[in-house]
Amino acid sequence: MGEHTVTSFDDDLEEVDKLIREMGDLAGSMIGDATRSLLSSDNPLAQRIISDDAIMDAKQRELDERAITLIARRQPMAQDLRAVIGAIRMAGDLERIGDLAKNIAKRVGAIGQSTTPKSLSHSIESMAEMVHAQTSGIVDRYVGRDAEALKALRAGDEKIDIKYTAIFRELLTYMMEDPRNITACTHLLFCAKNLERIGDHATNIAENAYYVMTGNQLPISRPKLDETAVSDATA
Template sequence: MPTKKDDVYGDHTSHAFNDELMELKAQFLKMGGMVETQLGESIQALIDGDGHLADEIRANDKKVDQMEVELDEEATLIIARRQPAARDLRLIVSVIKMVSDLERVGDEAKKIAKLAIQLSEEGQAPRGYVEVRHIGTHVLTMLHDALDAFARLDSEQALRVKKEDKRVDEEYQAAARTLLTFMMEDTRNISRCMNVMWVLRSLERVGDHACNIAENVIFMEKGEDIRHASMEDAEKVVGG
């Protein structure tokens, strides 16, 4: 059920404007769901060595790209038609920015799928899959929570997502050191471990994009840009 916060973008005297804003939100969340599924399946394809699933993910990436174009066009038309101000303008501008982040998450999922195909053709699973599963689960949760924070306009949850980004960075660095050790122990591991390293890098970037979405949610609700703020200042904005 929608909360009261959800309704703040639907209280205009113009029912058509209300419908346009609600549809923009709905389409953004639809795109978010597609990307979330795409990312989860790419990680699973890698771990399972499922080249067929990886091929499907790469083929479906065009749908995400098309949704990005359609959402950008719709947001631009709303600005032209309605000339929104303050709160409504923040929503529309934030959606334009967040759509770009979702498209880039889709790109990272496609990269992982491509690497999954290469690794499945090589046969035996290389070292590093435990780290892939762990970090993959972490960033998938971040992305899901960031989208949920948008749906409910929940700046407190968005702040929690932002705080997780540092942990993902630390996990990525630890995993990279582990893989480097494997490569030093046996040079035959270098090529395959490097592919896993690229997967981990893509997952780390997904965490960054989830963080960007969370920051935009806070901007939407609070009207404060916290992209370059310290965590302490961000907490003051959300708590204020």
């Protein structure tokens, strides 16, 4: 009977994890598509991301319902309970990632046809790729229960912060060069900031996943590069 109960809990948790994986996959594609829609002024693609976000929200609600039902039915103790609460938190971060991608897509109309300098487009695209790889990598390591690999992945967020600082500086330069660039650059600035914040949410997921798996906090605190940069007159 004890054995049976344990197996049922694991089955239920697997269903919850399946939703985390689906949300992770959706988040990954939204990050790439949102950036592409912004840089190529692709309105239909932007609209698709806005619909994707509604799917993301629905998946989070489903996960929350399942997790709460799971707790109520199985009444898990200590570590199992932490796993379920951890999943609720990770779903919360994935939902925010969806919101941030949607916010990027919503700026397509605002930027309009103003052309983004090639080098800047390239930087923002490459930042989006880093953020996508970071998010998907962390979700994969959680689903595969690979705690050690999570430690290594955290360094990825440092690289994202460095990239953000570089883009921030580049954008300021364009704005100073020609006031006609200011409106478009402001939206690109928020786009880059959203990507940087997606990286932070991915780090939150890594921290939660590590805690669920090991019962410990991730050993080295995430380097707060963006914050160091602030005193150096960037954001």
